[in-house]
Amino acid sequence: MFERIEKYLKDKVNDVVFINLKENKKFEVKGFIFDDAIPLPMPLNEVVTKVKDENDTKDISIIKIIQGMVYIMGIDSRFRYNDVYKEFLKTFDKDIINVILKQGFKSIEAGNKIEGLICFKACLYIDDNNLDSLYNYARCAEELANEWGGKYNKDFEDEAIEVFERITETYPDFSLSYYHLGFHYINKKLYKKAEKTWNKCIDIGIDENKEMEIINKLSEIDYKIQYEEGYNLVLSGRPHEALEKLLPLEEKYSDWWNLQFFIGLAHRHLRDFENALNHFEKAHRIVPRQVDVLNEIGLCNISLGRINEAIKSFEEALNIKADHSEILCNLGIAYLEAGNFIKANEYVRKSYEINPHDEITKAWVTKIESMNY
Numbered sequence: 001m002f003e004r005i006e007k008y009l010k011d012k013v014n015d016v017v018f019i020n021l022k023e024n025k026k027f028e029v030k031g032f033i034f035d036d037a038i039p040l041p042m043p044l045n046e047v048v049t050k051v052k053d054e055n056d057t058k059d060i061s062i063i064k065i066i067q068g069m070v071y072i073m074g075i076d077s078r079f080r081y082n083d084v085y086k087e088f089l090k091t092f093d094k095d096i097i098n099v100i101l102k103q104g105f106k107s108i109e110a111g112n113k114i115e116g117l118i119c120f121k122a123c124l125y126i127d128d129n130n131l132d133s134l135y136n137y138a139r140c141a142e143e144l145a146n147e148w149g150g151k152y153n154k155d156f157e158d159e160a161i162e163v164f165e166r167i168t169e170t171y172p173d174f175s176l177s178y179y180h181l182g183f184h185y186i187n188k189k190l191y192k193k194a195e196k197t198w199n200k201c202i203d204i205g206i207d208e209n210k211e212m213e214i215i216n217k218l219s220e221i222d223y224k225i226q227y228e229e230g231y232n233l234v235l236s237g238r239p240h241e242a243l244e245k246l247l248p249l250e251e252k253y254s255d256w257w258n259l260q261f262f263i264g265l266a267h268r269h270l271r272d273f274e275n276a277l278n279h280f281e282k283a284h285r286i287v288p289r290q291v292d293v294l295n296e297i298g299l300c301n302i303s304l305g306r307i308n309e310a311i312k313s314f315e316e317a318l319n320i321k322a323d324h325s326e327i328l329c330n331l332g333i334a335y336l337e338a339g340n341f342i343k344a345n346e347y348v349r350k351s352y353e354i355n356p357h358d359e360i361t362k363a364w365v366t367k368i369e370s371m372n373y
Contacts (some may be wrong), residue, residue: 001128001162002077002121004155005141009075009118015044016068016075019236030064032091038084042069066092071101073125074118086126097123101132108140114146116140131171136165142180157184175204182214192232222251231262239266257286261293268296273303291317295327302334310334325355329364336368344368 018039021027026035034040042064069085076082089096090172104119117140123133138160145156161184167177185194198214206214218225229246246263253259264279277300283293298313314331318324332347345368351361 001124001159001166006076006369008155009114011115012075012118016041016071017044018042018068029088030091032088034088038081039230040065041072041085043067043071057331062092066366070103070122071118074120074122077125079119082125087277089126097126097130100126104140113140113144126140128168131167131174134167134170135174135176138167138177138180142184148324157187160184173204175201175206179206179210179214182217186217186221189224189228191221191228194221195225223253227259227262230266231258234262234266234269237269239269244268254282255285256281257283257290257293260286261296264296264300266304268300271303273300276300277304289325291319291321291324294320295324295330298327298330298334302330302337307334307338310337323354325351325358325361328354329358329361332368333364336364341371342366 004159009331018041020039021034021036023036026033027037028034028290063269066089068087071077073082073085093099100119100123104116104123107113107115107119117137120133120137120140123130124137127133140158141156141163145153145160148156163180164177164184167174168181171177178197182194182198182201185197195218198218202211202214204264209326227249228243228250230242233239233242233245243263246259246266249256249259250263260279260283263274264283267276267279277297280296280300284297287293294313294317298310298317301307301310301313311331311334314327314334317327317329321327328347328351332344332349332351335341335347336344348361348368351358352365355361
């Protein structure tokens with residue numbers, strides 16, 4: 001938590017100036033003593049506008065220092081004096097987290113979400129298990145991810161996901177965290193995980209509007225959940241069960257290359273190479289430059305004894321991605337099957353140079369070396 005987004009906040013340090021007491025000077029606030037060894041931050045732009053009564057003018061300098069402390073803790077969680085600032089803030093006002101949270105809400109209402117994020121992040125430095133701080137920090141990161149997009153999107157979305165997941169672990173009955181996580185899992189194409197998360201949300205209980213939103217969304221992604229279940233069954237070596245999930249989707253989603261690919265993979269695992277090849281070729285017509293599809297077409301053709309067709313597919317794939325070590329090795333194997341030992345050695349060697357730790361490639365290098373050609 002924090003590290004992935006602090007790089008986007010570092011320039012905010014320029015909004016803070018530090019003052020130091022004169023040598024050997026000290027001052028005391030509510031029993032907390034500051035000396036000349038502790039730099040005191042003061043913001044150029046206010047973060048916390050009110051800690052005590054605004055009319056209490058004798059506290060104005062302390063208030064500005066408090067503003068700076070909050071700002072620094074919210075920008076850089078590793079700042080050297082954060083622990084000192086935290087202890088002072090807790091001493092100064094036992095309700096300091098709620099004070100900072102309120103300012104965070106005001107910043108967001110004013111359209112300044114980054115200032116709100118800094119406030120919520122500072123609250124988490126003071127108490128990293130505070131539910132209000134966790135939830136509002138995650139929501140703010142979520143909204144910034146949606147607004148900024150690009151490279152910011154992934155980091156801020158991942159931060160939101162991490163914090164929402166932490167809430168589900170620490171406060172398992174807090175349904176709103178499950179609600180938000182479901183949408184993030186869909187963005188990550190983790191449909192089954194979204195389904196489980198939203199079902200948990202409904203089980204715990206959430207307001208009627210959000211429950212209906214979840215039910216409608218689950219209905220929309222039902223086929224994607226079924227597809228995800230199917231391809232996970234393929235990857236876990238259960239092709240018969242996988243086809244039971246995937247084949248019913250084919251009629252309606254025949255132009256979905258991923259579906260054709262995993263149906264083909266399930267058939268190949270069952271050694272039904274003709275059927276597998278048929279589905280891989282359908283996928284190839286949809287995405288002609290997908291090298292994994294071309295690789296599978298080549299593997300099926302090798303298994304069917306169609307070596308020239310296999311070589312053609314592997315070479316087509318390498319024209320798209322020349323440094324694909326697996327396909328280089330497969331092309332070498334195809335040439336070996338064709339009796340061309342020189343080219344077999346050439347391509348297997350290229351594969352080995354790119355990925356010398358691959359056990360299959362190492363085995364083929366050893367095999368070719370043992371052959372007299």
